[in-house]
Amino acid sequence: MDKKKTVALYGGSFDPPHIGHVAIIQALRELDFIDEVVVMPTFLNPFKENFTANAEIRLNWLQKIFKSFDDVKVSAYEVKKKRKVPTLETVRFLLQKYQKIYLVIGADNLDSLNKWYKFDELQKLVEFIIVTRDTIDVPQNFLTLNVAVDISSSYLRKNLDISKLPKQCAKEIARYYKEHNAKKN
Numbered sequence: 001m002d003k004k005k006t007v008a009l010y011g012g013s014f015d016p017p018h019i020g021h022v023a024i025i026q027a028l029r030e031l032d033f034i035d036e037v038v039v040m041p042t043f044l045n046p047f048k049e050n051f052t053a054n055a056e057i058r059l060n061w062l063q064k065i066f067k068s069f070d071d072v073k074v075s076a077y078e079v080k081k082k083r084k085v086p087t088l089e090t091v092r093f094l095l096q097k098y099q100k101i102y103l104v105i106g107a108d109n110l111d112s113l114n115k116w117y118k119f120d121e122l123q124k125l126v127e128f129i130i131v132t133r134d135t136i137d138v139p140q141n142f143l144t145l146n147v148a149v150d151i152s153s154s155y156l157r158k159n160l161d162i163s164k165l166p167k168q169c170a171k172e173i174a175r176y177y178k179e180h181n182a183k184k185n
Helices: 019-029 055-066 077-081 087-094 107-115 119-125 153-158 170-184
Strands: 004-012 036-041 072-074 098-106 126-131 143-145
Touching: 004 019, 004 087, 019 036, 019 143, 036 055, 036 077, 055 072, 055 077, 055 170, 077 087, 087 098, 087 119, 098 107, 107 119, 107 126, 119 126, 153 170
Parallel strands: 004 036, 004 098, 036 072, 098 126, 126 143
Antiparallel strands: none
C-alpha cells in the first residue's frame, strides 16, 4: 500500500461542531503542503470526564458536514475505541498510511501540551500547526493558522446560536442541544 504524503490531523470533541471548525478545515485545505485532512472526533477527550453529545452522534454530524469534501476524511478510529485515546496512539495509527503528520491544535492548548501523554515522543512524530485564538502568543517555532472565527463549543452548549452551526446539520444539532439543555433544567 502506498502511503499518502501529508495529512493534517484535526482532532477534538466537536461537541458541537461549529462554523469555526469548518473554517479551520477550509484553511487547512488551502495549504499546499497538506494532501488530506483527517477530522478525528474523540470518544472522550483525555482531559474531560464527560460529553454532552455522545461520540456516535458527533461522528455522524461531522460525516454529514464534510461528506462533499474529497480531501477531508472523518475518521471513526477513536470513537470505535470507546475510551479516551491519547493523541500519540492516533498518530501511530495514521503513520501506517501517511508519511508526515501535521497535528492541528488551538492556541489555547499550548499551555497544557506538556501534560499530553508522552508529549516528548509525540512531538518527534508530528509537526504542529497552531490555530491562533484570542490574544494567545504562539511561539515562533510553530506553524500558525490564522482563522478569524471567534466561537467555541463550550459557549454554544450554553448559548445555542444556530447561525454558528454548519448548515449541513444545523437544525439537527440545535434540536439536540435544545432538548439536552431542557432535560438538564
